[in-house]
Amino acid sequence: MSREINVKDITAAITNLAISSNRKLPDDVANALTAARNNESLPLAQTTIDDIIKNQQIAADQKLPLCQDTGMAVVFLEIGQQLQITGGDLTEAINCGVAQGYTDGYLRKSIVSPLKRENTNDNTPAVIHTNIVPGDKLKITFVPKGGGAENMSRLAMLKPSAGIEGIKRFIIDAVREAGPNPCPPIVVGVGIGGNFEYAPLLAKQALLRTIGSKADDEDIAALETELLTAINKLNIGAQGFGGKSTALAVHIATAPCHFATLPVAVNINCHVARHQSVIL
Amino acid sequence: MSDIILTTPLNKEQLQSLKIGDKVLLSGIIYTARDAAHKRLVALLVNGEKLPFELPGAVIYYAGPSPTPPGKVIGSVGPTTSGRMDDYTPALQDAGLAATIGKGKRNQSVIDSCVANKAVYFAALGGAAALTAQCVKEAEIIAWPELGAEAVRRLRVENMPLVVINDTNGNDLYIKAVEA
Numbered sequence A: 001m002s003r004e005i006n007v008k009d010i011t012a013a014i015t016n017l018a019i020s021s022n023r024k025l026p027d028d029v030a031n032a033l034t035a036a037r038n039n040e041s042l043p044l045a046q047t048t049i050d051d052i053i054k055n056q057q058i059a060a061d062q063k064l065p066l067c068q069d070t071g072m073a074v075v076f077l078e079i080g081q082q083l084q085i086t087g088g089d090l091t092e093a094i095n096c097g098v099a100q101g102y103t104d105g106y107l108r109k110s111i112v113s114p115l116k117r118e119n120t121n122d123n124t125p126a127v128i129h130t131n132i133v134p135g136d137k138l139k140i141t142f143v144p145k146g147g148g149a150e151n152m153s154r155l156a157m158l159k160p161s162a163g164i165e166g167i168k169r170f171i172i173d174a175v176r177e178a179g180p181n182p183c184p185p186i187v188v189g190v191g192i193g194g195n196f197e198y199a200p201l202l203a204k205q206a207l208l209r210t211i212g213s214k215a216d217d218e219d220i221a222a223l224e225t226e227l228l229t230a231i232n233k234l235n236i237g238a239q240g241f242g243g244k245s246t247a248l249a250v251h252i253a254t255a256p257c258h259f260a261t262l263p264v265a266v267n268i269n270c271h272v273a274r275h276q277s278v279i280l
Numbered sequence B: 001m002s003d004i005i006l007t008t009p010l011n012k013e014q015l016q017s018l019k020i021g022d023k024v025l026l027s028g029i030i031y032t033a034r035d036a037a038h039k040r041l042v043a044l045l046v047n048g049e050k051l052p053f054e055l056p057g058a059v060i061y062y063a064g065p066s067p068t069p070p071g072k073v074i075g076s077v078g079p080t081t082s083g084r085m086d087d088y089t090p091a092l093q094d095a096g097l098a099a100t101i102g103k104g105k106r107n108q109s110v111i112d113s114c115v116a117n118k119a120v121y122f123a124a125l126g127g128a129a130a131l132t133a134q135c136v137k138e139a140e141i142i143a144w145p146e147l148g149a150e151a152v153r154r155l156r157v158e159n160m161p162l163v164v165i166n167d168t169n170g171n172d173l174y175i176k177a178v179e180a
Helices: A007-023 A027-039 A043-062 A090-104 A160-178 A198-206 A218-231 B012-017 B035-046 B089-094 B108-117 B129-133 B145-150 B173-179
Strands: A003-006 A072-080 A083-086 A127-133 A138-145 A154-158 A186-194 A247-257 A262-269 A276-279 B004-007 B023-032 B059-061 B099-102 B120-123 B136-143 B152-166
Touching: A003 A007, A007 A083, A007 A090, A007 A138, A007 A276, A027 A043, A027 A247, A043 B129, A043 B152, A072 A083, A072 A090, A154 A160, A160 A186, A160 A218, A160 A262, A186 A198, A186 A218, A198 A247, A198 A262, A218 A247, B035 B089, B035 B145, B089 B108, B108 B120, B108 B152, B152 B173
Parallel strands: A003 A083, A072 A127, A186 A247, B004 B023, B023 B059, B059 B099, B099 B120
Antiparallel strands: A072 A138, A138 A276, A154 A262, A186 A262, B023 B152, B120 B152, B136 B152
16 A cells, blocks of 8 residues: 655645744754753853843744745754655755745745855755655654854864773764854754764764764763863853853764764854754 | 944044953944955055045945845845955055944954054944944945945944944954963
């Protein structure tokens, strides 16, 4: 038995996600910002996070995007293997939804050709990651990813001898070097293992995990806690003005890798850690 | 600590009195320009041609707003990362640019130029772009509309919240914060 879904429904869903994800933070991110505010003692850090929190209400009331950088559209698809997609081309349907959402929602079109820097004028193409899963549903996750934080992200092919200490050093150095640039408080997504192209994907997916949730593996959960504590002692603070709120969370995803390699990727998200999902 | 109220045009005495970490509420005229506009501004400067606005005493805001919805003055308009403009800033400050607004670190040549020219670098609130939009009372594209979000805009702002990052004495709030 297979179930059918028309690409028109996918386009409509993407349009809605593009607009709503740019105007409203996920609850876990909003709650983490409030917790960070309550944990601050430095007056400048307090007022800075107060303004970041106030911005959420203004964006909602005024129907404005939270940030003028409404990102590159990153779309994760979990396609049930019993699902049949009908009525047209899936990739085209997604890009059509992106173009529609960024136009209707008065969102900034930030996508240019890499060398000539010519704007595509509708924020397409999206970066699309597909995964085939059991079932007959389609889960779409829409992630508007800003350029400033993306620029501060890093990939290293460490020597396996670097070990856990080398991994920690690389992650903390990436955050330290980024400093105020990626708009802290940040979310730190880490991918360890896989290979040269898979580690960064793991890091990006790690950004989507609910803040406050615990990693399945106990050792990884402990490593996340240790890294978050170390990062929040760097004193970069909200917007780099100092204080305890450099990061809201460190999320690590792992995958087995070749015994000659140790890939580590750090993908940084700004405090406007936007993402929204829908299941069709 | 109360906020320091500043109104454009900014004079050197006002700028020299600012210290890193000071909170400022800025009112008056500022100009948006980011990567593409900076390339063109400096090209005009090098060729001795007229710029779209007078540099002496001016304030540049590194920002590319989201599109203006109907009935609004401007879309969301937070700062972009300033470091990408570092190669252009000393030349503009040598020609009189009084202050820049953005987010993130400047390089040593900009910090030195701030000292030499008595110029100041402010941070606006990165990512709090809907809030900043409320401070913009008038907005007009004055050059290079073909650049879209990157066009040069003349903004009239009221009480725009800023923090002094680099003062006229060579100090840097970002460095001081992590040394604390």
